Amino acid sequence: MNKPVFSKLITCKHCGRKFKAKIENKKRIYVCSSYDNYGKNSCERNAIEENFLKGLVQRRFQREMTDEEIRDVIEYIEVENSLLLEIHLKDQESIMLGRQTIRF
Numbered sequence: 001m002n003k004p005v006f007s008k009l010i011t012c013k014h015c016g017r018k019f020k021a022k023i024e025n026k027k028r029i030y031v032c033s034s035y036d037n038y039g040k041n042s043c044e045r046n047a048i049e050e051n052f053l054k055g056l057v058q059r060r061f062q063r064e065m066t067d068e069e070i071r072d073v074i075e076y077i078e079v080e081n082s083l084l085l086e087i088h089l090k091d092q093e094s095i096m097l098g099r100q101t102i103r104f
C-alpha cells in the first residue's frame with residue numbers, strides 16, 4: 001500500500017492532537033490519536049477515509065493528482081467529524097465540508 005498521504009496534516013478539532021493513519025478493512029483511514037491511544041474517555045474516533053480526502057482535493061483541482069501533488073497543496077486539515085472538516089490549502093481558499101454544504 002502507498003504511504004499515508006495525510007500523515008501529520010490532520011488535526012482534531014476536539015482535542016487538538018494529530019490524527020494517525022491506520023489500515024482497516026484494507027482501507028487507509030485516519031483517526032484521532034487521543035482516541036486511538038487512550039480510548040473513548042479522551043476523545044472521539046471520527047474516522048476519515050484517505051480516499052475520501054483525496055477525492056475532495058482532486059475535485060477542487062479538477063484533475064488526477066499523485067499522492068505527492070496532493071501533499072504539496074495542503075497546509076493542514078481540521079476535522080470535527082467525518083462529515084465536518086476543513087482542508088486548508090496553500091495560497092488558496094479552503095475546502096469546507098459542512099453539514100449541508102461543500103465549498104470547493
Ligand SMILES: [Zn+2]
Nearest residue numbers: 012015032043
Ligand atoms: Zn481528538
